[in-house]
Amino acid sequence: MRLLQTPPDAARFIQDDMIEDVLDRLDFLRHEPQNALLIGDFTGRLASALAERKCAVTRADSAPGPGELPLDEESPYPFGTFDCVISLGTLDTINDLPGALVHMRNALNPGGLAIASFVGAGSLPRLREAMLAADGDRPAARIHPAVDVRAGGQLLQRAGWARPVVDSRSLTVRYRTLDRLVEDLRAQGMGNVLSSHAPPLTKAMQEVARTHFSAAADADGRTSEIFEILTLSGWRS
Template identity: 35%
Template sequence: MTQPGTAPVLFDRPLLAQRQRRVASAPETFLLERVAEDIADRLAAVNRPFSATADVWTPGAGLKPYLSGRLSQLAHIAAPETADERLPLAAQSLDLVLSALAFQFVNDLPGLLVQIRRALRPDGLLLAAMIGGDTLTELRQSFAAAEAECEGGVSPRVAPLADLRDIGGLLQRAGFALPVTDVDRVVVRYASALGLMQDLRRMGATNSLVERRRTPLRRATLLRMAEIYAERFADPDGRIRATFDIIWISGWAPHESQQKPLKPGSATASLETAVKRVPHSNEGD
């Protein structure tokens, strides 16, 4: 694990906590509701009970309101309000760790994954969803073009996001067995880019980068951004598109009962043979 204080500090966690507290009474939760429903479905496919469970840093009240029918007890660990990202979890104290829409704001994600791996009992499961990939690519491009045009330069407006392949590598480095990652792409339509930004504020997800520009956003730049967004990313009916890539993460604490990968060279059939056995159809392409 990265030693405390050595990981780059990308996010202003006190500012993020302040913004999330501010919207707690009336948050925009459509993404969280979608993720919570998917977590319930994915847990239903796991044929084993979970007793000692924890929800790590899910915003607001966490996942408990959504999963009470699936998990009788789910401890919610609130996100830290300082740069200290150590988890209050004892070694091998849990058999399930969940998290929804929180890991994208972690400064030391490799270190956090190692902490979770140590907190899981053998054959314990981590199941998490985080924002990543091409999320808000339309907003990034529109802001960059507007700032270059109106202000002669570009400042960081949207946080850097993890790539699917990078996350898979981090799970392996942290010592998880049977790591799996996949992406759920959600495209949401808005009347304008300003409507999208209002939703981001209600999520408490506006710019919390340490290196953000500290001067207020100029109105002219904001309006030009909205114009560029509409020019480049509007559907024929005039509504604009916003992409959210939800990266799903799962991995198990190693246990002797788990399926082991085959040793190199031990396969009894070639890939060419396997491919030839798979019927191919262009129907529906």
């Protein structure tokens, strides 16, 4: 994904929004971490912001870049404990999400805070509609399942997070074409990660999808797409 982020105009609005939200939460909770683990901070922006707050930062990822440690979020973490663990945009593609949340909790010192933000179930309604229109009578699974607020709360209870909080917010982004939306999704690592890939869309099916997407446009020729950001937070008692 870092290669996709190389162009200066590459879309990164999802992670930017998550980072701003995390920093706001830390300020609101008056939590000043001294030793934080960051997962999925592919731009390094959150690491820089926490370093400015005198926080020692460890960055990790399943596909580590320079200065990052390798991490399998579905396995116990192979390094120490932290007073803050933050995951950005990764948990929506995890098979064992309850287990991943347990590992986040276990990586915390007592009294430590965990925050996980990722794209939730209310996202991409226009794209979903366009794909259904293109598939016709034989709809295929083209977008991996997502978690909603209710399921998020149940997951935190199973994972044993103390004082759990689950909330969501929506970002609306306006597009002139379906192709530009797809470009933005790919640039931000939001493509289909299902192990069984659906049959590829034919050129005719792609045109049906584009037409359906454009038909939802407002008077200015832009179609509004929604990204729901789900955030889970809690403590280790």
